[in-house]
Amino acid sequence: MQIDWLAFTPVPALLGGIMLGIAATLYILLHGRILGISGIISGLLSPKSGDVNLRLILALGILSAPFWAALLFDIHTKSVIDADWPAIVIAGLLVGFGANYGSGCTSGHGICGLSRLSPRSLVATLTFMGAGFLMVFVIRHVLGL
Amino acid sequence: MRRHFNLYSQYFIGVLFGFGLIISGMSNPQKILNFLDVTGNWDPSLIFAMGGAVIVGLGGFYLASKQTKGFFGSALHIPGRRDISRPLVMGSLIFGAGWGVAGFCPGPAIVSLGAGNMKALVFVLAMLAGMAICNRFFTGQK
Numbered sequence: 001m002q003i004d005w006l007a008f009t010p011v012p013a014l015l016g017g018i019m020l021g022i023a024a025t026l027y028i029l030l031h032g033r034i035l036g037i038s039g040i041i042s043g044l045l046s047p048k049s050g051d052v053n054l055r056l057i058l059a060l061g062i063l064s065a066p067f068w069a070a071l072l073f074d075i076h077t078k079s080v081i082d083a084d085w086p087a088i089v090i091a092g093l094l095v096g097f098g099a100n101y102g103s104g105c106t107s108g109h110g111i112c113g114l115s116r117l118s119p120r121s122l123v124a125t126l127t128f129m130g131a132g133f134l135m136v137f138v139i140r141h142v143l144g145l
Numbered sequence: 146m147r148r149h150f151n152l153y154s155q156y157f158i159g160v161l162f163g164f165g166l167i168i169s170g171m172s173n174p175q176k177i178l179n180f181l182d183v184t185g186n187w188d189p190s191l192i193f194a195m196g197g198a199v200i201v202g203l204g205g206f207y208l209a210s211k212q213t214k215g216f217f218g219s220a221l222h223i224p225g226r227r228d229i230s231r232p233l234v235m236g237s238l239i240f241g242a243g244w245g246v247a248g249f250c251p252g253p254a255i256v257s258l259g260a261g262n263m264k265a266l267v268f269v270l271a272m273l274a275g276m277a278i279c280n281r282f283f284t285g286q287k
């Protein structure tokens with residue numbers, strides 16, 4: 001194991017992580033719900049639930065975060081996507097299907113689930129981390145893409 | 146009044162969550178892939194982001210466990226299931242595989258879309274399609 005010391009940013013990562021934790025805490029205490037992004041987005045697809053407006057407004061908040069970060073703090077969102085277009089489509093399909101089928105993603109299982117010591121979320125988090133490690137190993141070191 | 150405050154609060158929490166992803170660097174797929182590349186030139190930053198979030202969240206969910214309602218009067222929706230089901234594991238495997246292909250999970254994809262990234266737009270549309278397929282054919286099996 002070799003650490004990329006130039007890319008490693010523990011302090012901003014910890015600070016950003018604390019903000020994620022505060023957002024999840026506010027969401028459960030104020031709104032009584034788990035801040036799981038895949039579940040919130042997926043609910044937009046079945047409008048019968050009646051809370052589409054609330055879900056949409058939360059999603060708009062996330063969507064507009066780069067705008068506010070640039071305007072208020074002069075922080076410009078970095079998003080470098082190396083995957084090509086077909087890979088993007090495949091990745092999107094897998095992520096959307098898998099998050100729904102597995103009842104959660106990095107926020108719902110990873111952040112909220114681990115925070116509430118849920119055994120299901122611990123299994124889910126270890127499983128998707130493992131699958132992610134394996135996929136990157138195959139793509140970068142076996143296929144050499 | 147409370148209704149409006151509820152909407153503002155939803156929006157604010159969304160922005161705060163987005164800030165967390167931007168500041169921690171987790172909205173950048175390249176950084177995610179460099180975390181998932183444990184046998185390569187590894188960037189362990191995600192552990193610190195997840196750690197910070199969980200340390201705060203442990204307190205938050207402990208407080209929530211003492212409540213019966215959210216501040217805005219809604220019932221507390223905390224999942225009660227404890228069974229390790231096949232869909233939980235299969236879904237997480239599929240999700241993790243997709244995460245490893247592009248370095249995107251749902252939250253960061255929405256932030257990147259908000260930053261004007263066209264690949265994020267295509268990813269989000271494909272993700273919605275994947276969710277719709279699951280909702281259409283596999284709901285009730287979870």
